[in-house]
Amino acid sequence: MLELTLSFLVFGLLAAVMIVINYLLGPRKPNPAREKPFECGSPPLQAGIGPVNIPFFLVALLFLLLDVEIAFFYPLALAFRDRGFGGLAALGTFILVLALGFVYAWKKGIFRWS
Amino acid sequence: MTTFMALAPLLTVVFGALVVLLLEAFMKRANREPLGYVAALALLAAGFFVIRSWNRDLDYFGGRLVLDRFSLLLIALFVILGLFVLLMGLKYAARQGMNLGEFCGLVLLAVAGLMIMVSSTDWLVVFLGLEVLSVASYALSGLKKTDRTSSEAAAKYFLMGSFAGAFFVFGLALVFGTSGSLDFSTLLAGGVSGAGLAPAGAVGLGLILAALSFKIAIAPFHMWAPDVYEGAPTPVTVFLTVGPKAAGLAVLFRLLVPLLRNEPFAAVFGSALSLMAVLTMFAGNLAALRQRSVKRMLAYSSIAHSGYLIVAVIAGDGPSLVFYLVVYLFMNAGAFSVLAAMSRKGVEYTALDDFAGLGRRYPWLAACLSVFLLSLAGFPPTAGFLAKFYVFSGAVREGHVALAVAAVLASLISVAYYLKVIVFMYMKEDQGEAAIDQENPALYLVIFLCLFGVVQLGLWPGNLLALIRQALSAAF
Numbered sequence: 142m143l144e145l146t147l148s149f150l151v152f153g154l155l156a157a158v159m160i161v162i163n164y165l166l167g168p169r170k171p172n173p174a175r176e177k178p179f180e181c182g183s184p185p186l187q188a189g190i191g192p193v194n195i196p197f198f199l200v201a202l203l204f205l206l207l208d209v210e211i212a213f214f215y216p217l218a219l220a221f222r223d224r225g226f227g228g229l230a231a232l233g234t235f236i237l238v239l240a241l242g243f244v245y246a247w248k249k250g251i252f253r254w255s
Numbered sequence: 256m257t258t259f260m261a262l263a264p265l266l267t268v269v270f271g272a273l274v275v276l277l278l279e280a281f282m283k284r285a286n287r288e289p290l291g292y293v294a295a296l297a298l299l300a301a302g303f304f305v306i307r308s309w310n311r312d313l314d315y316f317g318g319r320l321v322l323d324r325f326s327l328l329l330i331a332l333f334v335i336l337g338l339f340v341l342l343m344g345l346k347y348a349a350r351q352g353m354n355l356g357e358f359c360g361l362v363l364l365a366v367a368g369l370m371i372m373v374s375s376t377d378w379l380v381v382f383l384g385l386e387v388l389s390v391a392s393y394a395l396s397g398l399k400k401t402d403r404t405s406s407e408a409a410a411k412y413f414l415m416g417s418f419a420g421a422f423f424v425f426g427l428a429l430v431f432g433t434s435g436s437l438d439f440s441t442l443l444a445g446g447v448s449g450a451g452l453a454p455a456g457a458v459g460l461g462l463i464l465a466a467l468s469f470k471i472a473i474a475p476f477h478m479w480a481p482d483v484y485e486g487a488p489t490p491v492t493v494f495l496t497v498g499p500k501a502a503g504l505a506v507l508f509r510l511l512v513p514l515l516r517n518e519p520f521a522a523v524f525g526s527a528l529s530l531m532a533v534l535t536m537f538a539g540n541l542a543a544l545r546q547r548s549v550k551r552m553l554a555y556s557s558i559a560h561s562g563y564l565i566v567a568v569i570a571g572d573g574p575s576l577v578f579y580l581v582v583y584l585f586m587n588a589g590a591f592s593v594l595a596a597m598s599r600k601g602v603e604y605t606a607l608d609d610f611a612g613l614g615r616r617y618p619w620l621a622a623c624l625s626v627f628l629l630s631l632a633g634f635p636p637t638a639g640f641l642a643k644f645y646v647f648s649g650a651v652r653e654g655h656v657a658l659a660v661a662a663v664l665a666s667l668i669s670v671a672y673y674l675k676v677i678v679f680m681y682m683k684e685d686q687g688e689a690a691i692d693q694e695n696p697a698l699y700l701v702i703f704l705c706l707f708g709v710v711q712l713g714l715w716p717g718n719l720l721a722l723i724r725q726a727l728s729a730a731f
Binding site: 238241244245248249 | 273276277280281
């Protein structure tokens, strides 16, 4: 029991000391973004339906395209001995289709943000 | 026989779609019509492979993709549908501000989805096909990007379609949880042995049925259909009214016909389906009576036709079902292609008043539209009469007399609004001058082929019927 109380005291004291040190030594340049509980780029309070940047949405889709690719590579790495080059060819076709989609998106100007 | 060749029709179409999309992205010239020819070539190649696979019972992926004669027949129907839609879109795209390359690529992908749907008895594969078809058709219905109604159609179709997809997957999960299999046949084998399906499995089947009824546009799941069919570009409307309907009915037929032979299922699903069929026929026909836009009227008429088709499914009458689908393809595509012909750059004439006096100004178009409408209404020398006759007499033969009477009454109602258009064309003075741009050879080819189909199948249906009977004798 004593140990528990002691450790709480020590850690509590330590925390208090760190906060005080931070208060004394830290530079103070407040700005609105820093005052928020989370600094993740999106405001904590906003309407449920708001405007979304469409180019960002497209990049997210493209990310999904490449992400799915990875998700299929890992199982093939495990099953490669059983499947042999047939499996590689099947996955290669899949990757080819995805790559064509990538080329299509590129050509359609997905990376040209005005 | 298990061979890679079973994938040939599907691969040809998908490959064609990829080629068309890439060509579209890299093409410099403004005239995009060559893309349409490339897409049509891919469909023709797929048609060639379909004919070569006839009678050979090819399968692949461990029997999960089967090209039996039933699915080949439907795939052939989809290939013809795809060709009609592409030909209709060639000039339409440029006139109504639609990207022809995207249109062709998406039509090919949607046809691929239809092919997957009808050539499997595995639920997951059917779902895969359904999703390929759905995603392509959401995009297709919104292709007129500057048009408000087209965007609205796409948004509505997407939202409702996603709900239906979720129903389908949830139903699948319940069926899989209770039967331990995702194949139609094992599920049914469990039903035959007397143990039947646990209640959760029956609920799952109900959910799957609801999702399919959504795709086929059967009441009470038809609410999205008129807005989507009206808002979508006219060639796309043809695709949406025929393609998903045929594929959904084929899946339903494969699933339901063995199911309806089992007593516990027949009592529930048989009566539910009959109720839905009657509701669909009357809801579609009564709503169509009040429409002032011919396109919307045809949209409601297409809902009513789903009702007649469901009657064939309930009676377990495969040959009539497929015959009706083929005839419906010709008469519906014909009516909508005349509608597509009533347009010029940036304008489409779809209101009933625009058709006033059409018989004097454009006698050929009016005559063709009259034939298609008479066929849709089911008048004797046309194919529509025979199609309805086979379906209704099949229902009577199987003892569904009340259903057949309801169907006949509903089609009597439909005569009123089909004839209204003909009356407007021949007996009304034209008020406005709906000047249409007549230079559109591909569209006229489609109208001619549809006319040929409607008349040929109305007078000499024997060859096709023999083919269909042969196709269905083995499978069921």
